[in-house]
Structures are given as structure tokens and as C-alpha cells.
Amino acid sequence: MTFAETRAAIASRSTARKIATIDGLWSVMEAMRKKGVRVFSVTNVGRACEAAGVIKVQSLRNATGSDFRDLIASYAEDIGASTSNAAGPAPTPVDEAIDTIRDLDVRIRLRLIVENERRQTEEISRLKQAFKLYRLAPDQEPSTAALPVLSGEVLPPEPLLAAVDVVPLWKFLSHEYLAEQGLEIRSDGAVYDDRGERLTPLGFAFSLQALLSATTRLGC
Secondary structure, eight states: OOHHHHHHHHHTTSOHHHHHHHHHHHHHHHHHHHTTOOBOOHHHHHHHHHHHTSOOHHHHHSGGGHHHHHHHHHHHHHHTOBOOSSOOOOOOHHHHHHHTOSOHHHHHHHHHHHHHHHHHHHHHHHHHHHHHHHOOOGGGOOOOTTSOOOSSOOOOOHHHHHTSOOHHHHHHHSHHHHHHTTOEEOTTSOEEOTTSOBOSOTTHHHHHHHHHHHHHHHTO
16 A cells, blocks of 8 residues: 555544654655655664654554554655665765755765775775685796697687676776776786785786687677
């Protein structure tokens, strides 16, 4: 049911005091929506209601708070927001600062920028961890003596190349991107961090560049 339908059904069997609380709950959720809140969990709404003097979080969680929980769920469904009875992660200072901006479009754009930056940071962290796991010690360099000598250029099957999104790989190899992350490719083709520690096997960057060039020639 919609919020209006849920409210009407609950109000028909409620006291005037409870109806006033319902209207206060709606006002709090409207204020949250206008601030750009995206998750209408019982905890989030309850905290906002407590701050406004409408109802306490514990009252929403009690058995007698089921009507209010239904109203929260209906409201979230009406506006296409998500809802969860579990507490979410605490907002960061950046999130709280964005919430104070009155312009909804500006808030949305800033959140997209922040979220994109968080994803990039996580990706970089995973890459660094992967490089450290697979980093070879100086006395463990692979020997090419046992490798067969093949004539011509050997490429992976075209369907495999076509399934790979090469844009992030090209970005990783760019000087600007590496410099921003405190990384660099040296003349031996390995990637080093800002402490001079080698993170990849020798020739790693050169091999990756060759593979990406091959995918470009194949039109993948």
C-alpha cells in the first residue's frame, strides 16, 4: 500500500494523539527526503524523530511500533528509497557536510564524486595488495631458458580479448594516474611505489602495454 493508504488504515483505529505522531513522522521523513537521504531505515528515521521530539527509536522498534514501521516502509516505497531495519554505517564528516547543502542537484553530484573516489581508492588498494602477493623476490626472477621459441606473434584467442574491458588497464598505465597514486614504471618495466619497493615482476608494464596494443589491433 502507499503511505496515504497505510496512514488511512492505521488512523481509522488510532487515537488523536497517535494520529498527531503519525503526522509528525511524515514531516520528519519529508525533511529527510528534501535533504537527499537515501536510506529510510527504522534507525535513521528514529534518530531524526528523536531529534525532532516526535517519537523515540526504541518506540519504533517495540512491538507497539509496528504501525510506524509499516508507515516508514510505505513512505520509502513511494519515493523509491531503500529501507532496512538494521543500522547502517555511520555517516562520514564528508557525508554530513553534503547533507547540509540545500540544493538537491548539488548534493547528488557531490555524492557521485565522493562515491567514485571511494571506488577508485578501493580499486587501487586491491591492486597494490595483488602486486605484493605476486611480487617476485630478486632471486626468483622467472627464467626464459625453458620457454619454447615461437615464430610470429602469439595472441590470446580473440573472444577472450573481446570480453576484457581494457579502459581501466590503459588508465592504470598512464603516467598521470600512476603519479597520483605514488607509483611509477621504471626502465625495467616494473611498477614501483613511492618508497622504491618493486610491486610487480620485471617487464610487467611492457607486457601489459603489448597485450593492450594487441587488443586494439584486433578491434576488441
